[in-house]
Amino acid sequence: MQNKKLWLLSLILIFTLSACQNDDSAKGKEEPGESNTATEQNENQTNDNQEDSQKQNQQENQDDEKQEEESNEQENNEKNIPDRFENEVPDENGIITVLEPKATDIVVNKKRKLPDGYVPPNLVYPDIPFSFDEKIDKRKMRKVAAGPIEELFKGAEEAGIDLVAVSGYRSYATQKAIFNRNVQQNGEEHAKMYSAMPGHSEHQTGLTMDVSTVAVTFQLVEDFRETEEGAWLAKHAHEYGFIIRYPKGKEDITGYAYEPWHIRYVGKEMATEIYEQQLTLEEYFNLYPN
Incomplete structure (x- = not known):
């Protein structure tokens, strides 16, 4: 009789441990939808960052070109001015x-x-x-x-x-x-x-x-x-x-x-x-x- 009780307790313990392992396994798995959504969000964020970076680079290039044009124009004007003009009063x-x-x-x-x-x-x-x-x-x-x-x-x-x-x-x-x-x-x-x-x-x-x-x-x-x-x-x-x-x-x-x-x-x-x-x-x- 004593052995029978021990056998039942062992069986119950085995079932309990097995159920806990299944729950932990289920919790460890990610839903496919949740995983895809997170990936897409990361990709979108990366694309947005790349677009912002490209726009910033384009603006910087345009600003550099404008400054270069203004500098060249000023240099050309200075080259065009004869020295005698500077002595005219x-x-x-x-x-x-x-x-x-x-x-x-x-x-x-x-x-x-x-x-x-x-x-x-x-x-x-x-x-x-x-x-x-x-x-x-x-x-x-x-x-x-x-x-x-x-x-x-x-x-x-x-x-x-x-x-x-x-x-x-x-x-x-x-x-x-x-x-x-x-x-x-x-x-x-x-x-x-x-x-x-x-x-x-x-x-x-x-x-x-x-x-x-x-x-x-x-x-x-x-x-x-x-x-x-x-x-x-x-x-x-x-x-x-x-x-x-x-x-x-x-x-x-x-x-x-x-x-x-x-x-x-x-x-x-x-x-x-x-x-x-x-x-x-x-x-x-x-x-x-x-």
């Missing part, structure tokens, strides 16, 4: 008298004037068609610009473009008479926007020519740009060393109204840079108005 009215008026890269505007009594050297009559027959001063240009403008007119003719020269060199006295007449007819504010004060005119440098065409009856008007001749000039002038000196939309920088007819000789290399970058002469030399 404005007078009590803020007007600078240019130190080297014979330079082909001279900048003359409302804040920069030619020396008193200046007459450009080597004025010649370029062999190009004019809107008048008289052999007078406004036919003239400096020799350094006369050859290139002859080539420009030749190129235009070969392209079937009929350009006509209207006005080149003007003396100080002539510009003074033109400006004063403009003031009397239209008022000083209008005159300063459409006509240079004496001593401040690019025409006095001998590097400038106004051109037109029969389509606008040889007038100097904005409609010239809408003609075949005006379109050709805007597209090809730089190939011969000329720029459209007073472009549209840059009036606040040049100080003058848009003049699609007014071309200025600066040389092929500079003219090409100005054309490709869509700059004014002031912007090219970083000479912004105050």
Whole structure:
């Protein structure tokens, strides 16, 4: 009887231990759904981190590129500024008298004037068609610009473009008479926007020519740009060393109204840079108005 009780107790103990082991085994197993969800969460978190890292790298690269562009632009501007500009000192009215008026890269505007009594050297009559027959001063240009403008007119003719020269060199006295007449007819504010004060005119440098065409009856008007001749000039002038000196939309920088007819000789290399970058002469030399 005693042995029978021991045998039953042993059997009960065996069943109890077996049941505990099964429970522990069940608890140790993970549900498939729970395992997959945790894995997906980890993968999503990793992907999110990678995307954030990529975005941060892209932003950093863009910032670096922008800083590099700004640095290069500043370096280019500094390279463009001739040393003589640093020695130019404005007078009590803020007007600078240019130190080297014979330079082909001279900048003359409302804040920069030619020396008193200046007459450009080597004025010649370029062999190009004019809107008048008289052999007078406004036919003239400096020799350094006369050859290139002859080539420009030749190129235009070969392209079937009929350009006509209207006005080149003007003396100080002539510009003074033109400006004063403009003031009397239209008022000083209008005159300063459409006509240079004496001593401040690019025409006095001998590097400038106004051109037109029969389509606008040889007038100097904005409609010239809408003609075949005006379109050709805007597209090809730089190939011969000329720029459209007073472009549209840059009036606040040049100080003058848009003049699609007014071309200025600066040389092929500079003219090409100005054309490709869509700059004014002031912007090219970083000479912004105050």
